[in-house]
Amino acid sequence: MTDWQALQQKSFYEATARERANGIVDAASFTELAGPRDRMSSPHLPALGEAIEFDDGVVTGVGRVGKHPVFVISQEGRFIGGAVGEVHGAKMVGIFQLAQQAYAQLAAKGADSLAERLPAVVISFETGGVRLHEANAGLLAHAEVMDQIQNARGKFPVIALIGSKIGCFGGMGFVAAATDLIIMSELGRLGLTGPEVIEQEMGREEFNASDKALVYRTTGGKHKYIMRDCNQLVEDSIGAFRTALASALQQPYAEIARCRRIGSEALVDEQLALAELSCEIQPQDARDVWAYFGNADAAAIPEQTTADFLRTVRRRP
Amino acid sequence: MALQELHYTFRATEPQPFPLGWSHSGVVGSGDMEVMFERCMLDGEIRFKVVTPVRGFERVWEQVLGRFVNETNLADVSVEINDNNATPVVVLMRLRQALKEARKEAEG
Incomplete structure (x- = not known):
């Protein structure tokens, strides 16, 4: 396996799912579960003459971040665009179930022990959503993962990392939106x-x-950060994502859960007000919205480095 | 058309063991492949299983895999490849890479 130290410097955007899974947790702490040797590949693709992968396009396992057991799901965009089929989805659900078990065991030891070692589920998204070759099974997988996120609410954090080539779209865009905290790089798209x-x-x-510039202005990390659709924006390296994840996990659960962008009546009102605002200002481009929120030189934003952007940006109030 | 499974067996002239118990490398991207090596007792043989959507290239696979065996002399190892339209050059390069990574890990 690739050297962990080297992984920290590596571009998150270019990294494989396995590299991300290993690099976002503490050094040498990642153990892959249901890995390639278990050969849990899709039972549907061979009949369609489509190539299979031993891990069905998702790396799952458990690692540590500080004292926290972190249950990792890392999607591989190079395999059928990271699309979620039956096995891929079942592996995601399995990880949530393991996190629930860890939570129950720690909870039985008392509140202090639980707070100190609270488990988390971290999903490194790289997917276009449902794998159309396995349409119904793929859709069901999305519903099951969504269910798992709801089951985790009030217990342990579910954190999304988005900064890979394919971005996070389709049904998995909904799934990402339902997590507690979203960390993106400017290359991430949601x-x-x-x-x-x-x-x-x-x-x-x-x-x-x-029009790549248009696509990034509309779905990219900077726009999502201004709109507060993502909570944190980091540089494009595995190390930067890991650092952000580690500092998030130092917060008490209630603080992390406060980062949710949907899932309460107040947040629904906020989103509806935003829809009204969009009717009112009729933006023709994301730049109009950036300017509206107080970014005078909106046209310069795409060219800014992440550090400069974070220093000067005005986000939606 | 369904995926195709191809099987090949070779015998090295000066048998060398695979450096690890098992190893996996690669991603089944378009034009790419993954490979898994697993050490096992095969009486000095090396066995390949190739799963590929492409038909009509059985002979080319045999030549490419045979070349890899000739240059490495690997024996007593089972090799499984999931292919997605990788060209012969890419196949040979991925196999060499995988062995290089395994040797590095065995030393390290």
């Missing part, structure tokens, strides 16, 4: 309907998916 699907359905005039 959305529901992916750019190419919008273009296909609504036409090129509505959204030109080959």
Whole structure:
């Protein structure tokens, strides 16, 4: 396995799912579960003549961050665009179940021990959502993961890391939105309907998916950070993601849960007010929204380094 | 058409053991492959199982894998490849890479 120290410097954007899984937890603490040797590949793809992967496109396991057991799900975008099929989804659910077990064991030891060693589920998303070859099983997998996130509420944090090539779209965009905390890099992209699907359905005039700058302005990390759809923006390295994760886990659970962007009546009101605002200001481009929130030189934002951006940016109040 | 499974067996001239109990490397991206080596007693043979969507290249696989065996002399190891349209050059490169990584890990 690749040297952990070297992984810290590596681009999160370019890293494989296995590299991310190993690098986002403490050195040499990651143990892969249901790994390649278990050969849990898709039972559906061979009949369709589609290539299979031993891990069905997702690396799952457990590691440590400080005293916290961290249950890791890391998706591989290079395998069918990180799309979620039956086995891939079942592996995700399995990780949540293990986290629930760890939570129950620690809770039985008392509140102090639990707070000190509270488990967490961390998902490194790289996916376009449902694997269409396994449509129903893939959709069901999304529902099951969503269920697991709800079961975890009030118990332990579920944290999303988004900074890989494919981004996080489709059904998994909903899943990411339902987590407690979202950490992104500016190269990360998050959305529901992916750019190419919008273009296909609504036409090129509505959204030109080959205009990369437009895609990043609309779905990229900086925009999501301004809009508060993501909580933290970090540099593009595995180490930067790990540092942000480690400092988040030092917070008490209630603090992490306060980062949720959906899931309460107050937050629904906030989102609805935002929809009203969008009707009122009729933005033609993400830059209009940035300017509205007080970023005078909105056009310069895409060119800024992450550090400069974080120093000067004005976010949605 | 369904995925195709190909099996090959070779015997090295000067048998060398695989440096680890097992190893895995690669990602089944488009034009790429993953490979898993597992050491096992095969009376000096090396066995390959290739799972690929491409048909009609049985002979090419045999040549590429045979070349890898000739240059490495690996024996008593089972090799499984999940392929997604990797070219012969990529296959040979991935196999060499995987062995290099395994040797590095065995030393390290």
